[in-house]
Amino acid sequence: MPKRLLIDMDGVLADTYLQFFRLEATVTGKQVLHNDIIGLAEGDAFPNYKKYIHNDGFFRDAPVIDDAVEVMEKLNKIYEIFIVSSAMEFPNSLREKYDWLQEHFPFLHWKQIILCGSKIPVQGDILIDDHFKNLDPFQGKTLLFTQPHNMGRDNGHYRVDNWREIEGVLL
Template sequence: MDQKAKRKLTILVDMDDTIEQLLKAWLKCLNEKYGRDVKCEEVVDWDITKVYPGLTREQVYGEINLPGFWGKVEPVPGAVEALKHFLDSGHKVYIVTATPYQSVPEKMDDLLFKYFPYLSWENVIITSSKQLVHGDVLIDDGVHNLENGNFEKILITAPYNKDYDAEANGMTRVSNWKEIVSEVDKLAGL
């Protein structure tokens, strides 16, 4: 049974490649469609189009707007249990995502609410300006979302941020959800 936290936190959590494996599913679809063999480790820049020379931005980004795409995306190992742990410990959890409006219904129904049934629309904030959202901690893989925010910053390591100096920029770097839970529990006094 989870302990109640000494300090109740408002935990902000990114969605793409933080709680779910967008990149893995996206590359699989693009590779199958265009006969490529791009691997997640090769995506060392936030702009995924750089690993698909010859494809237009519309071809690359259009894939995630196709019907049925979000049903192919799976959770990051440990994320489902971690968010449940945070809620059971008395914290507030909000998914903060910059999802384009046309993808929102399918992404939430076929992915978020399917794998995280204890979350609802009351737990979802859609914005590309995450620094404006008030919370105690933000967990994200995008350094641009963490920079200049007025919250504790937890950066999930990804090929496109591995060379970023998280510590020098006031962030805690983690590699998995076990490490994230440990960091959040420390912040909460557990």
């Protein structure tokens, strides 16, 4: 039986930070720089964070993180993959996330998508996520996907900076 690989969506597959940078520049005219937000939670880095994530299209229009599609396609042939994404806090994101996954990852079956409130009950062998709140309680192997909010600490998780590194670790 293949190993179960759980993969977060926002900040791992979908480039939500690029969305925040774009919206901040468009809405406020302020150019937020990557180095200025290292170690800051998204809500602290982007004052309009809550407004942005509740806007229609925020999750639907996020760009795909480089190399995610190609590497995911390879992983999907070897692992039992589930996309596990928190969506209940932002109910309008349910449809947007599903549609986004169908567009960018058409090789994933709808049964491989878990949109939930908490990831804690979802278990597997490996979890790739960018948030410690999801990685810390996980019982299996963890890969911390680098994003500005988690830079400067790793909490004992194996850090990966991009999808090519994930490919090297898991394939």
